[in-house]
Amino acid sequence: MALRNSNLPRILFLLAMGSVAALAAMKAGVATVRITPTELPFFLSGYAARTKPAERVAMDLYAKALALEDASGKRAVLVTLDLIGIPGDLRSEIAADLRTSHGLDPEALLLNCSHTHSGPAIRENLEIMFAFDAEHQAKTTRYRAFLRKALAGAAGEALDRLKPARLDYGVGHAEFAADRRALRLKDANPGSNPPATVDHTVPVIRVKSADGRMLAVVFGYSCHNTTLTGEFLEVNGDYAGHAQADLESAYPGTTAMFLMLCGGDQNPFPRSSRELAAEHGKSLADAVVAALGRRLTPVDGSIRASFVTHAIPLRPRSKEDIEAERNHSDIFHRRRAEWVLARMAKGENVGMVNYPAQALRIGGDFVLVAMGGEVVVDYGHRIKRAMPGKRVIVAGYSNDVMCYIPTLRILREGGYEADDSMIYYGQIGPFTERVEEQVMGTVNAALKNVGLPR
Ligand SMILES: [Zn+2]
Known part of the structure; x- marks a missing residue:
């Protein structure tokens, strides 16, 4: 690391304070942009039963960008979105914009969606849910164009703001996520006790500036952002929106960013009221506060990013x-x-899904895995288990949300996540029995490109 004279007094001071880790050569920059749809009434996405657009905004929606740079100048940008999902084409367009404007490596752009079901419909994502008239079609087309500009703008701004920073990692715990497939089986067979799989961990990344201010806190959870059910016709960030707002008021000046992990088969429990959305948000925010109060471990070192797509076939x-x-x-x-x-x-190959997986590695033992689609919780467990001793975050809903991503177990069991949901996503049908192996092959290719697992 090169010591420039102008930094010397600060470095000596930090050494004297014992903050040796603050010498880390990481840089970070943060930017936020509001992405609440403005052309009300506007159709919300996520529940096929909705036939009317939303007339009001209960909570603003945001895109938040965190740019990182290591000592060698290698950069990455994470953008979290209060949106149900995005089409992969939109990510490609934004990645191209950022390559032009800031020279950002397209493999190092990560977009993650909170999967709120009270956010705007986005063209080409779950479009089959809607029968838009010309007016609403035009509105959603304009919104998509707005998003491209807003997201590229926020990511660019975060890159422009890169300043010395330190990152630390910790883990919290929140219990409101429930295995919704097990809940459905229980409802169908009262008295039964089907096995349930959950992941209640809340990974946390704290980003502090060189002067010790908390610039950002990134936190994740494996649970559908669906406390609010279809009858709520209002723009709302749901529990993830509440958790971010709670943290931003607890830590003024800090940008709180929610990462949706592998929540494809998980629902908040209980659900269906505004009070519960706020309550779940508070328990998630409390989990983050508790994690921040415990010992965190530094995340530092060189940044390596890989973005891989594999064609994964659907049942012909x-x-x-x-x-x-x-x-x-x-x-x-x-x-x-x-x-x-x-x-x-149009000549598209409808027989497969162009599946994206991304790995963002920082230093020796920290990696953020970002997978496309509505990834079920078993993938998170499987990927973390494969890298014992490493600090691993596994996000779903990243870069392209084109359908559910079942494991072989869920595919064989059938039901909504395996089969019926494919209708709303405009896919010809379910995956084949090779789905888990092929999804893991994509993830492992991205991990291998960043030198993991070792
Ligand atoms: Zn979903």
């Missing part, structure tokens, strides 16, 4: 079969068929 269907689905009794099946046929007419 003939064109005739898809054409026949146009006469299905269910409207969503009919819309899926039209959507798929339109994609085929």
Whole structure:
């Protein structure tokens, strides 16, 4: 590390204070942009039962960018979004914008969605849920264009603000996530006790400036952001929005960023009221505060980023079969068929998902794995277990949310996450029995590119 004379007094002071770790050569910059839809009434995404747009904003939505740079100048940007999901094309466009404006390596841009079901519909994501009239179609098209500018702008601003910083990692615990597949089985067979899988850990990254101010706190949780159910027709960040707002008022000047982890098969429990959304948000914020109060471990060293996509096949269907689905009794099946046929007419390969996995490694033993789609909780456990002794965060809902990502167990069990949800995502049908192996192959390719696991 090069010591410039102007830094010497500060370095001597920090050494005297025993803050040797503050000498770390990391830099960080933070920026926030409000992404609340302004053209109300606006359709919300996430519940197929909704037939009307939202008329009011209960809570603003934000995109928050954290830029990092290591001693060698290698940079990465994490952007968290109070949105249900984004199409992969949008990420590609923003990555290209940032390469042009700031020379950012496209592999080092990570976009993660909170999966609030009380946020705006975004063109090409879950579009089959809606029958937009021309006016709403135009609104969502304008919103998507706004998003591209806003997200590239916030990421760029965070890069422009890079200043010496230190990062530390800790873990909290919150218990409101429940295995919703087990809950459904219980509802169907009262008195039964089906096995349930959850991950109640709350990983936390604290970002402090050289003068000791907390610039940002990044925290994750594996749970659908769906405390508010379909009858709530208002823009709302749900529990993740509350948790971020609670932390930002507890630590003025700090940007709180929520990372959605592997919550594909997890729901907040209980749910369906505004009070519960606030309560779950508070218990998550409390978990972060508790983690910050314990001993944190520094995250430091060189930044390595890898972004990999693999084609993962879906169970094959003939064109005739898809054409026949146009006469299905269910409207969503009919819309899926039209959507798929339109994609085929454009020459798209509808028989597979272009699946993205990303690894962002800092130093020797810290890695943030970011997977596309609605990733179920078993993947988080599996990936963390494969790297014992390392500090590993596994996020889903990153870079492209194109469908649910079941494990082989869930695919075989069937149900919403394995099969029915594919209709709303405009996919021809479920994955094949190789899905878990192929998803893990994509993740492992990204990990290998950053030198992990070792
Ligand atoms: Zn979902």
